[in-house]
Amino acid sequence: MNRTDYLQAAEAHCERRGCKLTALRRQVLELVLRHEGVVKAYQVLADLQKERGIAAPPTVYRALDFLVEQGLLHRVDALNGFVVCDHFECQHESMILVCETCGKVQEVDVIAALAGLRDVADAADFTLSRQNLTLTGLCKACRI
Amino acid sequence: MNRTDYLQAAEAHCERRGCKLTALRRQVLELVLRHEGVVKAYQVLADLQKERGIAAPPTVYRALDFLVEQGLLHRVDALNGFVVCDHFECQHESMILVCETCGKVQEVDVIAALAGLRDVADAADFTLSRQNLTLTGLCKACRI
DNA sequence: GGGCGAATGTTACTTTATAACATCAGTAGC
DNA sequence: GCTACTGATGTTATAAAGTAACATTCGCCC
Numbered sequence: 001m002n003r004t005d006y007l008q009a010a011e012a013h014c015e016r017r018g019c020k021l022t023a024l025r026r027q028v029l030e031l032v033l034r035h036e037g038v039v040k041a042y043q044v045l046a047d048l049q050k051e052r053g054i055a056a057p058p059t060v061y062r063a064l065d066f067l068v069e070q071g072l073l074h075r076v077d078a079l080n081g082f083v084v085c086d087h088f089e090c091q092h093e094s095m096i097l098v099c100e101t102c103g104k105v106q107e108v109d110v111i112a113a114l115a116g117l118r119d120v121a122d123a124a125d126f127t128l129s130r131q132n133l134t135l136t137g138l139c140k141a142c143r144i
Numbered sequence: 145m146n147r148t149d150y151l152q153a154a155e156a157h158c159e160r161r162g163c164k165l166t167a168l169r170r171q172v173l174e175l176v177l178r179h180e181g182v183v184k185a186y187q188v189l190a191d192l193q194k195e196r197g198i199a200a201p202p203t204v205y206r207a208l209d210f211l212v213e214q215g216l217l218h219r220v221d222a223l224n225g226f227v228v229c230d231h232f233e234c235q236h237e238s239m240i241l242v243c244e245t246c247g248k249v250q251e252v253d254v255i256a257a258l259a260g261l262r263d264v265a266d267a268a269d270f271t272l273s274r275q276n277l278t279l280t281g282l283c284k285a286c287r288i
Numbered sequence: 289g290g291g292c293g294a295a296t297g298t299t300a301c302t303t304t305a306t307a308a309c310a311t312c313a314g315t316a317g318c
Numbered sequence: 319g320c321t322a323c324t325g326a327t328g329t330t331a332t333a334a335a336g337t338a339a340c341a342t343t344c345g346c347c348c
Contacts, residue, residue, distance in 0.1 A: 019325095020325095020326090022326070022327090024326080024327070025326095040303090040304085041303095041304070041305080042303070042304070042305095054328090054329095055328090056328070056329060056330080057304085057305070057306080058305090058306075058307090058327085058328080058329085059327070059328070059329095061304095061305065061306075062326080062327080063327095077221040077222045077278070078221045080303085080304065080305095080335095095261060095264065095265065097265060097268065097270045097272075099270075100273065106268060106270070108264055108265070108267075108268045110260075110261060110264050112260070113260035113261045113263065113264045114260075114261075115260070116254075116256070116257035116258075116259070116260045116261075117239060117254060117257045117258075117260075117261075117277075117279070119257065120239065120252055120254050120257045121239065121241060121252070121279070121281065123252075124241060124250060124252045125283070125284040126241045126243075126250070126281055126282070126283055126284070127281045127282045127287055128241075128279055128280075128281040129244065129280050129281045129282070131279055131280070133261075133277055133279065134221070135261070135265070135272055135275055135277070136272075136273050136275070137265065137270055137271045137272040137273045138270070138271045138273070139269070139270055140269040140270070143271055164294095164295090166295070166296090168295080168296070169295095184334085184335085185334095185335070185336080186334065186335070198297090198298095199297090200297070200298060200299080201335080201336070201337080202296085202297080202298085202336090202337075202338090203296070203297070203298095205335090205336065205337080206295080206296080207296095224304095224334085224335065224336095289348105290347105290348090291346105291347090291348090292345105292346085292347085292348100293344105293345095293346090293347105294343105294344085294345085294346105295342100295343080295344075295345095296341100296342080296343070296344090297340105297341075297342065297343085298339100298340085298341075298342090299338105299339090299340090299341100300337105300338090300339090301336100301337085301338080301339105302335100302336080302337075302338090303334100303335080303336070303337090304333100304334075304335065304336090305332100305333080305334070305335090306331105306332085306333070306334090307330105307331085307332080307333085308329100308330090308331090308332105309328105309329085309330090309331105310327100310328075310329075310330100311326100311327080311328065311329090312325105312326080312327075312328085313324100313325090313326080313327095314323105314324090314325090314326100315322100315323085315324090316321100316322090316323085316324105317320105317321090317322090317323100318319105318320085318321080318322100
């Protein structure tokens with residue numbers, strides 16, 4: 001899916017969910033899309049400032065929070081960053097794989113594989129919500 | 145395991161691993177032990193200052209990093225906090241369950257259940273390291 | 289007791305995130 | 319058209335989290 005299609009789909013997705021991908025939110029989403037992998041909020045802020053002169057942290061954080069809420073982005077806690085999710089339509093649960101060496105990130109769907117963890121959680125009297133796990137390890141290139 | 149036994153076991157654990165649970169590190173560990181569940185670094189710092197007058201962030205962070213490295217604590221990324229691990233002896237992998245409502249935290253072992261995720265990661269040409277996952281959901285009390 | 293390495297102290301700063309309040313834009317009802 | 323409301327954005331200030339860099343001290347080996 002190219003960037004334009006993605007943005008259009010994202011807009012429709014928000015519409016369907018009863019909220020709006022405003023100009024600002026769209027702009028922030030575009031800025032995140034321009035990066036490979038994880039982006040930091042303050043990086044987005046800097047980019048935004050380049051495009052529109054001034055902008056303060058809350059502007060960016062609000063937009064990012066919105067995008068995460070809509071499922072368009074995932075927050076990667078381990079890195080204090082954000083990644084684009086490009087299958088926001090399906091009710092997915094994913095693993096975000098972060099290479100410890102090169103830092104590259106990829107997202108994989110894991111609905112089925114989570115069943116085991118869900119069982120363990122159940123046994124501990126705990127109901128797991130939908131998850132977007134961040135897991136670390138080594139990518140193919142760094143494994144050697 | 146009570147606190148004293150825990151500390152003794154922790155000390156032995158470090159010894160075995162060829163490093164030392166110094167007075168400072170031990171004190172920090174004790175401070176973390178005193179809290180239920182997750183503690184923040186700056187909370188520990190405040191506690192430490194109460195006990196010994198002055199202390200700066202690096203003092204605490206260094207001790208916490210050490211304790212995490214030794215497996216005595218886990219870092220909970222999603223909360224920017226730390227929890228005591230009380231089975232640091234075994235080669236475990238755990239899920240840290242965080243209740244979205246009350247914030248309570250518990251740790252469960254999941255070596256077996258992780259096999260499924262490991263398979264998915266393998267399929268994505270990614271080698272998972274040992275994991276301490278943070279997962280969110282609802283605890284029994286908050287589920288209603 | 290001199291020298292070495294690890295641990296701790298100290299200062300200063302960076303990065304990340306949010307509270308609180310002001311303003312503005314769209315729109316539903318009159 | 320005007321008003322009043324709601325949700326989005328702007329603005330200011332500050333809180334919270336984390337680290338770099340260098341100084342000092344402590345324990346230990348020779």
